[in-house]
Amino acid sequence: MAAAPEDVRVRLQHLRQETAEQIGSLERDFEGFVAAAELVATDDEHDPEGHTIAFERQQVAALLRDARIRLTQLEQALARLDDGTYGRCEVCAELISEERLGALPGALRCIGCAL
Numbered sequence: 335m336a337a338a339p340e341d342v343r344v345r346l347q348h349l350r351q352e353t354a355e356q357i358g359s360l361e362r363d364f365e366g367f368v369a370a371a372e373l374v375a376t377d378d379e380h381d382p383e384g385h386t387i388a389f390e391r392q393q394v395a396a397l398l399r400d401a402r403i404r405l406t407q408l409e410q411a412l413a414r415l416d417d418g419t420y421g422r423c424e425v426c427a428e429l430i431s432e433e434r435l436g437a438l439p440g441a442l443r444c445i446g447c448a449l
Contacts, residue, residue: 337432343415346439350408353401360398367391407440423447 414420425447
């Protein structure tokens with residue numbers, strides 16, 4: 335890891351904050367879908383709009399699940415930064431490339447071990 339640990343920390347904290355905000359927004363969207371569905375008797379199977387509503391609700395649910403996973407990964411990355419293991423492959427203990435960490439800040443494995 336060539337980047338200074340404090341620079342990495344700032345980046346991870348920024349990504350964690352963005353992800354937490356995204357989770358809040360997605361939770362509000364999901365709650366809106368649920369509340370709207372409670373107000374009307376939507377029959378997803380027979381209502382022409384039902385499929386669209388159900389699809390959108392499930393799409394938001396999937397995005398929310400992914401954002402929660404990303405938040406956990408970022409928090410774990412910050413913990414690894416604190417204990418000095420951030421940027422090291424959990425399998426071979428070699429450094430994970432900066433390009434990989436740039437794309438996947440929570441990466442636990444180098445590209446060779448991830449394949």
